[in-house]
Amino acid sequence: MAELAGAARTEGARLDVPGLPDTRRLLRLTREAAARTAREPARTAENRRWLTAPGADTPYGIPLTAFGPRDASGRIPVRDFTGGRHGGRRPALPFERHARVALLWTIQDRRADWLRAGQALEHVLLVAARHGVRTSVPHQAMEWPDLRAEAAGPRPPGRFPQLLIRFGYGPQGGRTPRAAGGPPAR
Template sequence: MTVPDLSLLTAEDLEVLLAAATAAPSIHNTQPWRFHADPVTRSIEVHRAPQRALPLTDPACRAQYLSVGAAVFNLRLAADRLGRRPVVRLLPRPDQPALLAGVRLIERPYPRERWGPALYQAIARRHSSRMPFTGRPVPGPVVAELTRAARVEGAWLRVPAFAGIQRVLRLTAAGESRNVADSGRAAESRTWVTPPGAGAYGIPVTALGPRDLAGRIPLRDFAAARRTRRAPALRFERHTQLAVLCTAHDRRVDWLRAGQALQHALLVATAHGVRTSMLHQAMEWPDLRHALRGTQQRRCCPQLLIRFGYGPEGGWTPRAPAELSTGGPLGRPGGTDGPPRGEAGSPSLAAEPGPPVIARVTEPPDHRIP
């Protein structure tokens, strides 16, 4: 069998890679990533974007690391689609703390990952649904597949029983109450709520979803000062299905692994027609996050809560066109260090059958990475 020459990476390949990466979920849709192509190592570097941090909601930047980890997982899937084997190094340069991951793309003259095509196709369909679910339980084999997906990435999903779910929801409600009462945090969250079509960052009001009429599910009230724009309250599912994403340790590298585990599980859910949304409020308060550890003997550092079930899609959130810097050390790629919002015209993921080519590269179309 003749092995094709995969030693060159075209600009079109880069667009596929970055379009997939930027489709990853991020807290408040801040999209806290920057990309750099290293022609020496033939890798895509993923850097944290400090200007898109949430100093009150996420002071340790833990949620930022989860978001970047999710983008890294999408890069891996896109590399597999291009016939490359992605080799990931997390925190590769201690002297560059903003460099969180390097994804080297090497020739791979053997079959693609068995899960790659299905999960790659799920990238464009995956998004958070803040709508009520039907209450129909997700079958045990599907839940088991979600837990396996997280375990492959070095994390695990703890699926509580009914009493545990009620406890988790109470802790989440306590975190939400504190966030609403904290004027600084509430204002910080509101800055990331945008009118429809206003920009490529943040969450459009149309994607917020309604409040729970029964008050069982404590959804984040992003628009506390804009209640007139909120959809009427609806009754959510009586029996909520939740999973706690955990890691054994709580280091920066564990946050990045948790982000990859999160995205792997979310895409498996999407491939099975299961809707998901994330609950983060309890993670934002150290005492509540500690209480989520539970009483298990196994060490558990909670990273995120995932609500899952069957129901409507919910609203779509936009993505900013990614810009890629190439050549020497990463500087300030044009457009990525601007204000959090205000870049209009970014296409939505909703209209595309696969990850849309929304990336913009800084080199001419015939550019190659040797």
């Protein structure tokens, strides 16, 4: 975790690993954000647009085979892009008892900080992959301003949450198609 935090610092961001009470709080905020999103037809429609329908011959979108299982206990929220369509109900499996998460944040919240956070995320994910650590990005709470602010927790000024990252070990995920030459012309 120290090496992951160092990777974020190299890019101008910070990566904090919360204790159990704050981890539970962050996962609760993520579940609340997921529930809000599920109640908003426009947001669930947008999520579904990211999917590639079974049998579709396109290199763009997320195939259903790329999604992992749901947590059987319901403690750890997993993003559902399907909105219950496309037969997208994934199997429920037991997850770890206590999730290991980290909050990626910056000291300001300008466009340049968003870029720093993206570069830090990429660096952190590469370091995690080098160590065989699987990652997921339960970012739902970052999409709602009030929940994003609450994700910062009691904080001094100058701490802006950008992303929540979950770390762990598990099976290799499904492959996703790669485009041959780049996005289609518009």
